[in-house]
Amino acid sequence: MLNKPFNDIRLDDIYALKTNAIEEGKSIDYKLELHLNNGRERKEFAADITSFANTSGGDLIIGVSEDQGIITELQGIEVEDKDKFILKIESLVRDTVAPQITGLDMNFYQMGDENKYILHIRIPQSYVGPHVVNGEKFYGRNNAGKYPLDFVEIKQRFTLSNQVQEKIKYYHSERIMKIKAGEGYWELGGGASLLINIVPLQSFSESVYVSSLTPTRFKLNTLFGNDSYDHKIQFEGISGVFYHSYHHINRQGIIEFADKDILENMKSRMSYISAKPIINRILETIPSAFHNLKELGLHGPYVIFTSVLDVKNVQISYNEHSYTSTNLRQNDLIFPAIMITNSSDLSDYDRVLRELFSNAAGFTPNLSS
Structure with a gap:
């Protein structure tokens, strides 16, 4: 090569x-x-x-x-x-x-x-x-x-693919536990949190190590602060931090968005969580993550994990015009993993977010709204 x-x-x-x-x-x-x-x-x-x-x-x-x-x-x-x-x-x-x-x-x-x-x-x-x-x-x-x-080589390659998938699942579970325990990459404070992990498959199948943490290489937009953030470098990687929200790149080239400001602000302002502006904010922000991954030479495919944590007894609506009459019974909303093969096409991810947030609010999804 x-x-x-x-x-x-x-x-x-x-x-x-x-x-x-x-x-x-x-x-x-x-x-x-x-x-x-x-x-x-x-x-x-x-x-x-x-x-x-x-x-x-x-x-x-x-x-x-x-x-x-x-x-x-x-x-x-x-x-x-x-x-x-x-x-x-x-x-x-x-x-x-x-x-x-x-x-x-x-x-x-x-x-x-x-x-x-x-x-x-x-x-x-x-x-x-x-x-x-x-x-x-x-x-x-x-x-x-x-x-x-031959048969043995085909089997070996299937096994390698399955092993990579299992490693990624374990990593995601570990990150959820860290956030819930207040052990994120940066201090977030208490309350409900939104967690998004974007994992390049290369990160678990090759020896990926991110060494050059020059801030000007990356766009570290956060979910809450958009492009208003402070660059912070630590042993585990580089972040953009804005209040209780961060966008982190770890040494394996894995992206983590963690945010407690969006959900907590909604709860205090409206007494419930409105999903549609959250979805819109996610879709506006994560292209910056794909920019960073390409800057690192990590061109996909990628797996996106989305989790809404510590929301038991919180009311959730899909938009600001209606909300559920019952509180969420689940403490955590763990969305299914989505494979992204083309970072410029997030339609599958968009659809899953809208569908499951609508379901969580007790509605049949109306994906055109």
Whole structure:
């Protein structure tokens, strides 16, 4: 794999692969052409993509000739419409691979000719696999290239995926207990609290360690204070803190929003909790978390956990025009985990928040309100 952030790679870096005689292998593959006109060609390309995703990720360089795995010439491929070509690739991968692979990066590096390019595709290691092509075969990679996985290797990859999921569930339970015990990353005070954890799957399957805590790298908007916050650095990471609300990035690259101001202010002002403004505030704020994760090179998928804690006997409404006649019997509202594969599309998360907050208030959800 090219040891460089994807967005920093230029055509000169591809030439350097040739100059330095970098041999293709487990994490990099060279191809002269890319044809996707028939089923066999599409299946072969999907096998290439999944082989990287099912192993440790890597770079696919298209438009170069090679001899014994070493680039001999950069020839480029002709592309009339780059956006249309990328959409074609994305559609193919979406239609032929299950479960879906997320986080593919693609770029064209223009050659001398106006319509000739080197196509570079970076495939991240997947943590929701293994991925299968057309429901038939699983592929992996070694130094000789891609190969069909055998039964034992397929089982190992499923086991790894399940282990990652169990670690994430345990982490979430631990964070709930910490907040309820008053042991968050920063002092929140007493009362009901809102807790959101955003966990990149990479954080539990790789050795992720966040070392550079320069405040200017991050947008640490809090649920209560928006972009009004103080940067605070500690042993466990960096936070934006505003009164009893914080946005924290820990050393594994996991985001935690914890807030006691929103719920407590509502309770004192209206004697009940109104869900709709809370949902709106969440959806306005968490894009800053995805900015931070991408800054750290953590491109997903992500798991979002949402919890409303210590709210027993509190009245809850969906909006400010109506509220339940009975108090909440549950002490804690633990929402189901939501997998986010595209951080610009939070529609599933939005739907779950609105549906379950409406249910908690005793109503059939009206998702258009």
